[in-house]
Amino acid sequence: LKETTDQRKHWTGIFILLGIFIVFIKLFETNLIFKEFTLVTPLANTPLDDWLIYFQIISYSGLGCAFLAVALWYYWGSCRASFHNIQDMKKAKFIWGLLCGILCAILLISFFITIAQEGIWIAYLFYTLNILGFYYSATVWFSPVSVMDIPPGSTTLRFSR
Amino acid sequence: MKMKRAIIVILALLLIPFNPLFLAGCKNIKVPPPKKDPTDQLQPVSKKLNIDVFIDGSVSMLGFVSPGDFTYYSKTLQILQDTAITGSPDGHVTFSKFSSQVNRLGEQEVLKARRLDFYNGPATRIDKVIETASDKNLTILITDLFQNEADTALLIRKITDKYLRLGLAVGVVGIRSQFSGQVYDIGINDLNFNYNSGFENPKRFRPLYMMLLGKHADIENFFELLKHNGFNKFPETQYVIFSPYLVNPPPAFADAEFETMTKMIEISGLVDSNIKDKRLRQFRIKAMNGGFRIAFELNPLPYTLSYDSKQLEANIIISKFSPQGKTMSINPDSNIITVGNFSTLKQKLVFDTEIHSLVEKGVYIFDITIFPTFTAYKNPLWFSEWDMKTERIAEWRKNPLKFEGSTTFNLERLLTGLWQANWQIQKPKVAHIFCYIENR
Numbered sequence: 001l002k003e004t005t006d007q008r009k010h011w012t013g014i015f016i017l018l019g020i021f022i023v024f025i026k027l028f029e030t031n032l033i034f035k036e037f038t039l040v041t042p043l044a045n046t047p048l049d050d051w052l053i054y055f056q057i058i059s060y061s062g063l064g065c066a067f068l069a070v071a072l073w074y075y076w077g078s079c080r081a082s083f084h085n086i087q088d089m090k091k092a093k094f095i096w097g098l099l100c101g102i103l104c105a106i107l108l109i110s111f112f113i114t115i116a117q118e119g120i121w122i123a124y125l126f127y128t129l130n131i132l133g134f135y136y137s138a139t140v141w142f143s144p145v146s147v148m149d150i151p152p153g154s155t156t157l158r159f160s161r
Numbered sequence: 162m163k164m165k166r167a168i169i170v171i172l173a174l175l176l177i178p179f180n181p182l183f184l185a186g187c188k189n190i191k192v193p194p195p196k197k198d199p200t201d202q203l204q205p206v207s208k209k210l211n212i213d214v215f216i217d218g219s220v221s222m223l224g225f226v227s228p229g230d231f232t233y234y235s236k237t238l239q240i241l242q243d244t245a246i247t248g249s250p251d252g253h254v255t256f257s258k259f260s261s262q263v264n265r266l267g268e269q270e271v272l273k274a275r276r277l278d279f280y281n282g283p284a285t286r287i288d289k290v291i292e293t294a295s296d297k298n299l300t301i302l303i304t305d306l307f308q309n310e311a312d313t314a315l316l317i318r319k320i321t322d323k324y325l326r327l328g329l330a331v332g333v334v335g336i337r338s339q340f341s342g343q344v345y346d347i348g349i350n351d352l353n354f355n356y357n358s359g360f361e362n363p364k365r366f367r368p369l370y371m372m373l374l375g376k377h378a379d380i381e382n383f384f385e386l387l388k389h390n391g392f393n394k395f396p397e398t399q400y401v402i403f404s405p406y407l408v409n410p411p412p413a414f415a416d417a418e419f420e421t422m423t424k425m426i427e428i429s430g431l432v433d434s435n436i437k438d439k440r441l442r443q444f445r446i447k448a449m450n451g452g453f454r455i456a457f458e459l460n461p462l463p464y465t466l467s468y469d470s471k472q473l474e475a476n477i478i479i480s481k482f483s484p485q486g487k488t489m490s491i492n493p494d495s496n497i498i499t500v501g502n503f504s505t506l507k508q509k510l511v512f513d514t515e516i517h518s519l520v521e522k523g524v525y526i527f528d529i530t531i532f533p534t535f536t537a538y539k540n541p542l543w544f545s546e547w548d549m550k551t552e553r554i555a556e557w558r559k560n561p562l563k564f565e566g567s568t569t570f571n572l573e574r575l576l577t578g579l580w581q582a583n584w585q586i587q588k589p590k591v592a593h594i595f596c597y598i599e600n601r
Contacts, residue, residue: 038426041424041447042427043422044419044453045419047427048426048427048445049428118447
C-alpha cells in the first residue's frame with residue numbers, strides 16, 4: 001500500500017514538473033525572452049513568429065523525450081531493478097547515465113537543427129535546461145525508492161530523507 | 162510538511178513567467194494599417210464597356226482608301242468594327258466621323274468609311290474628339306495623326322487634362338497600310354507631297370494610328386482582341402500604352418525574399434493581425450542602424466514603356482507612431498532611411514534599404530514608392546523610325562521622289578510628350594511598400 005501511495009505521489013510530481021516546464025517554455029522562454037526581449041535574431045526570410053514555432057516544436061519534442069526517459073527510468077527502477085550487490089548499483093548508474101547520454105544526443109541534434117544569426121546560444125541554453133533539467137530534476141525528486149539515490153547529487157538536493 | 166514545501170516551490174516556479182518584471186515589455190501598441198492607394202493595383206477589365214469609335218474623315222486619309230478595298234487600312238476598319246461590337250457585349254458602340262467637327266454615324270454609314278467620298282474633311286482636329294469623348298467610355302480614334310506644331314502641343318495638353326491626370330491610359334497602335342495620294346502640310350511651309358507606297362514592301366507603307374483612351378485594362382484587353390481578330394497578321398504593327406501602371410499585379414512585399422538582413426527581425430503584431438496587406442512588413446530593429454537587401458518578383462505589364470532598372474528612385478514618406486498612440490510625420494530629409502542600389506535580375510527587382518541612427522523609441526512607418534526616373538525611360542525604336550525627319554524637307558523639295566511617306570510628321574514629339582506628361586503627373590511606379598519598424 002505504501003509503495004502505491006509513493007508511486008502516485010511521484011507521478012503527480014513528475015506531471016506537475018512537466019507542466020512547469022511546459023509553462024516555462026511557452027511563457028518565459030518563448031513569449032518573454034525571445035518574443036518580447038528578442039534576444040535572438042533569426043536568419044533573413046525567417047520571421048520571428050516562424051522561428052518561435054520552430055523553437056517550441058524542438059523544445060516540446062525534447063521535453064517529450066526527457067519525459068519518456070524519466071518514465072523508462074521510473075519503470076525500470078520500480079519493476080526491474082534489484083539490488084543485491086555493488087554490481088547492481090553500478091548497473092543502475094549505468095542505466096541512468098545511458099538515458100542521460102541519449103538525451104544529450106537528442107540535445108546535440110536540436111543544436112544542429114536550430115539556426116539563427118545572433119543569440120542562438122540562448123536557445124541552446126534553454127534546450128539544455130528543458131531536456132536535461134527536466135530529466136535531472138524529475139529523477140532526483142521523483143525516482144522510485146529503490147533508485148532514488150542513483151542520480152548524482154540526489155542525496156544533497158532532495159529536501160529530506 | 163514535505164508536500165507543503167514542494168507545493169510552495171512549484172507555485173513559485175509557476176509564477177516566474179507572470180512576474181511584473183518579465184511582463185514589463187509585453188505592452189503592445191497597435192499601429193494604423195497602410196492606407197489604400199487605388200493606383201497600386203490595376204483596375205480589372207470593365208464588365209460593361211461602352212466604346213466610342215471616331216474615324217478620321219479628313220482628306221489626308223484619302224490615300225489609304227484610293228489603292229482599293231484590300232488594304233490594311235480597310236482591314237483595320239473591318240477588324241475594329243468587329244472587335245468593338247464583340248468586345249463590349251453588354252455595352253454599346255457608337256461610330257463617328259471627325260475632321261474639323263465630329264459627326265455621329267449611323268450603323269450603315271460606317272461602311273462608307275471604305276469609300277473615297279467619306280474623306281472630305283479639311284483638317285484633323287483630334288482635340289475636338291477629346292472634348293466630346295466621355296472619359297468613362299473607351300474612346301478609339303483611327304487617324305494618320307496628322308498634326309502641325311500647335312496641334313501637337315494642344316493635343317498633348319487636352320489628353321493630359323482629360324485622361325492622364327485622372328489616372329486613365331492612352332494606348333497607341335501603329336499600323337502600316339498601302340497608300341497612294343497626297344501627304345499634306347509638311348513642315349512650317351505646309352508643303353504637300355505625293356506618295357505611293359506600292360504594294361510589296363510594308364516598310365514603305367504609310368503609317369496610320371489607332372489611339373485608345375480609357376482604362377488601362379480595357380485598352381490592353383482591346384489590344385489582345387485586335388490581335389486575335391487579325392492584327393497579329395499585319396506587318397510591322399506597334400503597340401504602346403501610357404498609364405500610371407507599369408506592373409500588375411504589384412510586387413507583394415510580403416512575398417519578397419530578403420537576400421540579407423542585419424540587426425533587424427521580422428515580427429508581427431504591430432498592426433491588427435486581421436489586416437492582411439501584402440504591401441506591409443513589420444520589423445523590430447535591434448540597434449540604431451540596420452537594413453536589408455530584398456528581391457521582388459516583377460510582373461511588367463505588356464505594351465508599357467521599358468526603362469533602365471538601375472535608374473530607379475524611391476520616394477519615402479516617414480511617420481512615427483508613438484507609444485501614446487500619436488502619429489507624427491518626419492522630415493524625409495532626416496536621412497534615417499536610404500533606399501537604393503537598384504538592379505534587376507531575371508524579372509526580379511533587387512535593392513538595399515538601410516536605416517540610420519534610429520534614436521527615438523516608437524514605431525516608424527516608412528511609405529516607400531519606387532519608380533523609374535525621367536531619364537530611365539527608353540523610347541521604343543519605332544517612335545523615331547516612324548517619325549518624319551524634318552531636316553530632310555529641303556532635300557524632298559528638290560527631289561519629291563525621295564519623300565519618305567512611310568513616316569509621320571511630329572509623331573515622336575506627340576508620343577514622347579504624352580509619356581513625359583504622364584510621368585510628370587503620375588510617376589508610374591514599380592513598387593509601393595510599407596515598412597513598419599519598431600524601435601524599443
